[in-house]
Amino acid sequence: MAVTATLADRLVARYLAATPKSRAYHERAVQALTGGTTRTTVFFDPYPPCVERGQGATVWDLDGTPRIDFLNNYTSLILGHAHPVVVEAVRWAAERGSAFAAPTENELRLAELIKARVPAVERLRFTNSGTEATMFALRCARAVTGRPLVAKFEGGYHGTHDYAASPAGVGIPDEVKALVLDLPFNDADGTERLLAQHRDRVAAVIIEPVQGAGGVIPADRAFLQRLRDLTRAWGMVLIFDEIISFRIAPGGAQEYYGIQPDLTTFGKIIGGGFPVAAVGGREEVMAAMDQRRGSGYIAHGGTFNGNPVGTAAGIATLELLTPDVYQRLNALGERVRMGLGDLFERRGVPASVTGIGSLFNIHATRAPIHDSRAVQRGDAAYLRALMLGLLLEGFWLAPRGMGCISTPMDEGTVDALVDATERVLDELTA
Numbered sequence: 450m451a452v453t454a455t456l457a458d459r460l461v462a463r464y465l466a467a468t469p470k471s472r473a474y475h476e477r478a479v480q481a482l483t484g485g486t487t488r489t490t491v492f493f494d495p496y497p498p499c500v501e502r503g504q505g506a507t508v509w510d511l512d513g514t515p516r517i518d519f520l521n522n523y524t525s526l527i528l529g530h531a532h533p534v535v536v537e538a539v540r541w542a543a544e545r546g547s548a549f550a551a552p553t554e555n556e557l558r559l560a561e562l563i564k565a566r567v568p569a570v571e572r573l574r575f576t577n578s579g580t581e582a583t584m585f586a587l588r589c590a591r592a593v594t595g596r597p598l599v600a601k602f603e604g605g606y607h608g609t610h611d612y613a614a615s616p617a618g619v620g621i622p623d624e625v626k627a628l629v630l631d632l633p634f635n636d637a638d639g640t641e642r643l644l645a646q647h648r649d650r651v652a653a654v655i656i657e658p659v660q661g662a663g664g665v666i667p668a669d670r671a672f673l674q675r676l677r678d679l680t681r682a683w684g685m686v687l688i689f690d691e692i693i694s695f696r697i698a699p700g701g702a703q704e705y706y707g708i709q710p711d712l713t714t715f716g717k718i719i720g721g722g723f724p725v726a727a728v729g730g731r732e733e734v735m736a737a738m739d740q741r742r743g744s745g746y747i748a749h750g751g752t753f754n755g756n757p758v759g760t761a762a763g764i765a766t767l768e769l770l771t772p773d774v775y776q777r778l779n780a781l782g783e784r785v786r787m788g789l790g791d792l793f794e795r796r797g798v799p800a801s802v803t804g805i806g807s808l809f810n811i812h813a814t815r816a817p818i819h820d821s822r823a824v825q826r827g828d829a830a831y832l833r834a835l836m837l838g839l840l841l842e843g844f845w846l847a848p849r850g851m852g853c854i855s856t857p858m859d860e861g862t863v864d865a866l867v868d869a870t871e872r873v874l875d876e877l878t879a
C-alpha cells in the first residue's frame with residue numbers, strides 16, 4: 450500500500466498546475482520572508498496555497514480556488530471565518546481606539562466569561578500568544594515553589610519559548626535543556642518514576658489534556674487523575690495547557706475529565722480569531738504576578754495584552770458558544786471520526802483517526818495510538834499524499850492530518866470530506 454514516487458510526483462504536479470499564483474507568491478515571498486512564510490507550521494513542500502480571503506467554512510486562494518477549511522487556523526476559528534457578529538464587535542471596538550496603556554472594560558469582561566466557565570480559574574492574565582501564556586505559567590510555578598525544573602510530556606506542544614522547545618529545540622543552551630524533564634504521555638507508572646527522581650526540584654508539570662500537535666491524542670482519565678494526585682502530594686504546580694482542548698466543552702478538557710489543575714493556559718478560540726491568550730488559575734499561584742506586592746513579583750509586560758479589539762472578538766465568540774453549540778460541534782466531530790474510521794477500515798488502508806469533541810487527526814497507521822511515538826511510526830509519505838490529495842479535492846487540513854469542526858459546517862460538510870477522502874484513496878490505490 451506504499452505510495453510510489455511516481456504517484457507522489459503526479460500529485461505534486463497536479464498541485465503545481467492548480468496553484469500558479471500561490472507559486473508566484475512563494476517565489477516573491479522567499480525574497481523577503483525567511484522560507485517564504487512567517488510561521489513554521491504553515492509551510493509544506495513545495496509551498497502552501499496563499500490565501501486571499503475566508504468566509505464561513507471556506508477559504509479562497511490567490512487562484513480563486515475555494516477549499517473547505519478544516520484547519521481553521523490550527524483550531525482557533527471555532528465560528529469559521531469572518532463571522533458577522535465577531536466582525537461587528539471588532540469594528541465597534543476598533544472605532545473606539547485599538548489599544549491603550551490602561552485597563553479597559555473588554556479585558557475584564559472576557560476574563561469574567563472565562564472564569565464563569567472554568568472554576569479552577571480564580572485569577573487570570575492575558576497575553577498575546579499561547580507561547581507567552583505557557584512561559585508565564587511556568588515562571589509563576591517556579592516563583593511560588595522556589596524550584597528550578599519543569600516537566601512536560603513527549604509529543605506535547607506548548608509554543609516556542611526555550612522551555613517549551615526543549616529538549617529538541619535548536620539554539621537553546623544546554624543549561625536550559627537541563628532544567629526540562631520529558632515524561633512519557635499516558636504512562637502513569639513511567640511518569641511517576643521519573644518525577645519521583647526529582648520530586649523536590651520540580652516546580653511544574655505542564656500537560657495538554659488532549660495532545661494537539663502530537664496527533665490529537667486524549668489523555669486517559671486514570672493517567673490524568675494520577676498526575677493530579679502526584680503533583681498535589683509532591684507540591685508541584687499542575688498546568689493544563691488548554692490552548693487547543695478548550696474547544697471540547699464550555700469549561701474545556703478539565704470540565705470533560707472532571708479534574709482541576711492549578712493553572713490553565715488558554716489561547717486560540719478565546720481570541721475569536723485574534724491574538725489573545727491567557728494564563729489563569731489558583732489565586733495564590735497567580736499572585737506571583739501581582740504588582741501590588743511592590744517587590745518580588747513577576748513583571749508581566751506586553752504592549753497589546755488584553756487589547757480591546759482582540760478581547761471584543763473573544764467576548765463575541767464565547768457568548769455565541771452556548772452549551773448547545775458545543776453539542777452540535779462535538780456530534781459533527783464524532784461523525785467525521787466515525788465516517789473516516791469506517792472508510793479506512795472498509796478499504797483496508799494503513800490509516801486511522803484519533804480525536805475528541807470537535808477535533809480529529811488522520812494518521813497513516815493502523816496501530817493503536819496512545820502517544821506521539823505511535824504517530825511517528827506512521828507512513829509519512831502516505832500521509833503527505835493523502836493530505837495533498839485532499840487539498841486537490843478542495844479540503845484543507847494540517848499537513849500532519851489534524852482537523853476540526855467550525856460552526857458554519859454541517860453534516861453535509863463532514864460527509865463531503867469523507868467522500869473526498871474515498872476518492873483520494875481510489876487514486877492512492879489505483
Ligand SMILES: Cc1ncc(COP(=O)(O)O)c(C=O)c1O
Nearest residue numbers: 578579580606607608661692693
Ligand atoms: C497546546 C498549545 N500550547 C501552546 C501553543 C502556542 O500558542 P501560540 O501559537 O499562540 O504561541 C499552541 C499553538 O498551537 C498549542 O497548540
